[in-house]
Amino acid sequence: MSWKVLDRMTPAFDANAEPLITPEVREKIESYFPRYETKRAALLPALHLVQNTYGHVSYQAMSEIAEVLEIHPSDVLDTITFYTHFWTHKKGRKVITVCRSLSCEVCGGAALLKEVKKQLNVGEHETTPDGEYSLVTEECLAVCDHGPCMLINEKMHKRVRVEDVEKILSDPNNDKIDYERSDLFDPPAMKPAEVYAAAGLQAHKKDSSNSAVSEKPQGE
Amino acid sequence: MSKFEPVLLRNRGVKDSARLSVYESRGGYQSIRKVLNQSVDEVIEEVKKANLRGRGGAGFPAGVKWGFLPKDRTKTLLCVNGDESEPPTFSNRVLMEVDPHQLIEGTLIAGYATKSQVAYIYLRVEFHEQFHILQKAIDEAYAAGYLGKNVFGSEYSMDCYIHRGAGAYVCGEETGLIESIEGKRGWPRIKPPFPAVSGLFNLPTVVNNVETLSCLPHIIERGADWFANVGPSHSTGPKLFCISGPVKKPGCYEAAMDITVRDLIEREDMGGGMLDGKKVKAVFPGGVSMGVLTADELDMKMDFSDPANYGLLGLGTAAAVVVNEDTDIRTVLRNVAKFFGTESCGQCTQCREGTSWMYKIAMRIEANAGRLEDLDILLETSRNMGMMPGLSICGLPDGAKFPIETVVSKFRGELEERIRSQSSDVKEVLESYR
Numbered sequence: 339m340s341w342k343v344l345d346r347m348t349p350a351f352d353a354n355a356e357p358l359i360t361p362e363v364r365e366k367i368e369s370y371f372p373r374y375e376t377k378r379a380a381l382l383p384a385l386h387l388v389q390n391t392y393g394h395v396s397y398q399a400m401s402e403i404a405e406v407l408e409i410h411p412s413d414v415l416d417t418i419t420f421y422t423h424f425w426t427h428k429k430g431r432k433v434i435t436v437c438r439s440l441s442c443e444v445c446g447g448a449a450l451l452k453e454v455k456k457q458l459n460v461g462e463h464e465t466t467p468d469g470e471y472s473l474v475t476e477e478c479l480a481v482c483d484h485g486p487c488m489l490i491n492e493k494m495h496k497r498v499r500v501e502d503v504e505k506i507l508s509d510p511n512n513d514k515i516d517y518e519r520s521d522l523f524d525p526p527a528m529k530p531a532e533v534y535a536a537a538g539l540q541a542h543k544k545d546s547s548n549s550a551v552s553e554k555p556q557g558e
Numbered sequence: 559m560s561k562f563e564p565v566l567l568r569n570r571g572v573k574d575s576a577r578l579s580v581y582e583s584r585g586g587y588q589s590i591r592k593v594l595n596q597s598v599d600e601v602i603e604e605v606k607k608a609n610l611r612g613r614g615g616a617g618f619p620a621g622v623k624w625g626f627l628p629k630d631r632t633k634t635l636l637c638v639n640g641d642e643s644e645p646p647t648f649s650n651r652v653l654m655e656v657d658p659h660q661l662i663e664g665t666l667i668a669g670y671a672t673k674s675q676v677a678y679i680y681l682r683v684e685f686h687e688q689f690h691i692l693q694k695a696i697d698e699a700y701a702a703g704y705l706g707k708n709v710f711g712s713e714y715s716m717d718c719y720i721h722r723g724a725g726a727y728v729c730g731e732e733t734g735l736i737e738s739i740e741g742k743r744g745w746p747r748i749k750p751p752f753p754a755v756s757g758l759f760n761l762p763t764v765v766n767n768v769e770t771l772s773c774l775p776h777i778i779e780r781g782a783d784w785f786a787n788v789g790p791s792h793s794t795g796p797k798l799f800c801i802s803g804p805v806k807k808p809g810c811y812e813a814a815m816d817i818t819v820r821d822l823i824e825r826e827d828m829g830g831g832m833l834d835g836k837k838v839k840a841v842f843p844g845g846v847s848m849g850v851l852t853a854d855e856l857d858m859k860m861d862f863s864d865p866a867n868y869g870l871l872g873l874g875t876a877a878a879v880v881v882n883e884d885t886d887i888r889t890v891l892r893n894v895a896k897f898f899g900t901e902s903c904g905q906c907t908q909c910r911e912g913t914s915w916m917y918k919i920a921m922r923i924e925a926n927a928g929r930l931e932d933l934d935i936l937l938e939t940s941r942n943m944g945m946m947p948g949l950s951i952c953g954l955p956d957g958a959k960f961p962i963e964t965v966v967s968k969f970r971g972e973l974e975e976r977i978r979s980q981s982s983d984v985k986e987v988l989e990s991y992r
Contacts, residue, residue, distance in 0.1 A: 373719045375759035376741070378740060378742075379740050383722070416742075420745075421725050421726055423724035424724060438893075439645035439893075440803075440846055440879050440890065441645060441808075443893050444804060444890075445804060477645065477900060478643060478644070478646065480643075480651045480685070481648060481651070482800065483809045483810065519690045520689065522693060522720070523722070
């Protein structure tokens with residue numbers, strides 16, 4: 339939103355911090371280079387990868403991405419602030435995106451959003467205290483034929499009725515997807531514990547047996 | 559009228575329709591084989607003859623667009639516009655889910671016709687499932703030698719990559735899309751130069767919509783004459799129509815462009831009528847940015863020329879959302895105003911300020927604090943910020959103008975009535991829409 343000031347709560351930049359981006363992540367960013375004429379064009383893929391790996395894109399990550407892409411860190415900041423998808427501060431393990439388009443609203447989208455807020459006790463762009471859920475809204479998720487709808491990470495929940503919300507939110511597998519996924523923007527093979535540690539999160543006990551690639555902990 | 563036969567969605571309902579083997583067993587990848595034995599000019603001529611008009615919203619003839627590429631170019635890029643952010647459009651989503659290989663074949667045909675070496679498929683980030691399906695299809699096509707070096711053993715080579723967006727409506731505008739692929743803010747560029755001359759990485763670039771490209775294999779297979787004979791002469795070919803809102807069977811349906819809005823809502827093989835027998839109050843027939851129709855205007859034809867007779871911007875994405883009698887028109891006004899207020903990229907002052915003020919005014923009206931003169935302010939603002947009066951870089955503010963202008967002028971009676979009878983206690987503006 340160009341005209342509305344949103345506190346992105348980005349943590350201050352610590353120049354003395356340990357490097358965040360591991361050689362594996364760096365290598366994966368570099369693997370996008372042959373696709374484009376310029377290195378800068380790999381910025382969006384790099385941001386997706388970094389956010390999927392660490393949960394959000396901190397100032398430090400921006401500065402390190404800038405170094406890999408050979409651009410100025412302010413260029414990265416300039417781009418990142420335009421797109422609503424990227425988080426510059428820690429988000430929950432699962433991001434709930436509720437659609438607020440006209441189709442969803444005339445089918446009960448506003449009531450759905452109100453119910454999700456009530457159940458989680460958070461507002462938009464807020465995260466539950468246990469770090470489980472963050473809530474955002476988005477303009478039209480293009481599932482208008484199944485409105486009202488919401489995304490939990492990559493999983494689309496269609497025709498969500500207000501009375502279904504509680505059940506969906508209490509289901510630990512509510513972000514499980516049932517189709518084969520491409521790992522193009524997934525974190526490079528890292529142990530889940532490493533990924534969680536890098537993102538400053540505690541690993542879920544249930545998920546600890548799964549690998550980071552097949553069971554993406556951060557989601558998008 | 560002969561019975562319409564769906565072609566774009568012919569594989570819908572077929573098991574594993576997204577797989578290469580299934581697509582090929584149903585006649586897929588034959589058109590590209592045929593095209594590779596033809597000259598580039600023959601292919602362009604065929605598409606021009608079919609009068610394939612762009613399905614993304616503007617309706618510009620695809621063959622003519624390709625013709626703008628400079629003759630002496632050495633490198634060309636093709637961008638496939640799968641940003642699909644116009645509410646309430648989801649036809650591209652259905653195409654990519656059901657038949658990703660149809661899109662890849664269409665991309666190959668367009669790539670060959672424009673001599674493109676690389677095709678970027680720009681997908682909005684909310685398309686998670688579609689991304690995984692399409693990426694798998696691309697992997698399959700690479701493995702089969704249908705993409706990459708010397709496709710199908712010919713001289714022609716083309717790479718195809720998915721570029722995921724990150725949540726911005728304006729990236730569906732072709733130069734905004736180009737900026738976004740370059741790793742910048744999705745700010746549309748001032749034209750000219752047009753992308754055909756200087757686009758992505760300052761190279762000649764063609765941007766085509768997913769549905770436009772999906773038509774190409776069928777034009778090659780069945781011939782331009784077949785395509786040109788489907789529907790009226792100014793709006794040829796099969797087209798996907800979306801219908802959503804409180805109807806019995808919301809969904810994506812394929813038809814010739816000779817149907818009316820009423821058909822789309824009521825026909826048994828389409829929307830199936832209104833849910834619970836409610837009356838239609840308003841319909842946005844072509845995506846919200848094209849404007850609104852009242853219940854008396856449902857005989858509008860869903861083609862490229864008729865919408866203008868009803869004060870609309872155009873056919874747009876041919877995605878209709880129905881609003882029934884239960885919905886307060888002020889809610890509709892606020893919802894569409896919010897959309898554009900949020901999605902204006904902020905580059906042009908008139909659009910940035912105009913759309914956000916229209917949203918604030920619409921919010922005020924909804925919150926029982928409206929004034930009668932607000933309606934005139936909305937009309938004046940909406941008319942003074944777009945590309946048509948020459949004030950903006952892209953068409954987004956024009957898309958913002960039409961819904962506001964048509965809602966205010968066509969539902970003025972109801973809006974005035976609501977404002978006159980609003981209670982004196984100003985309702986707390988919905989927390990969720992602050």
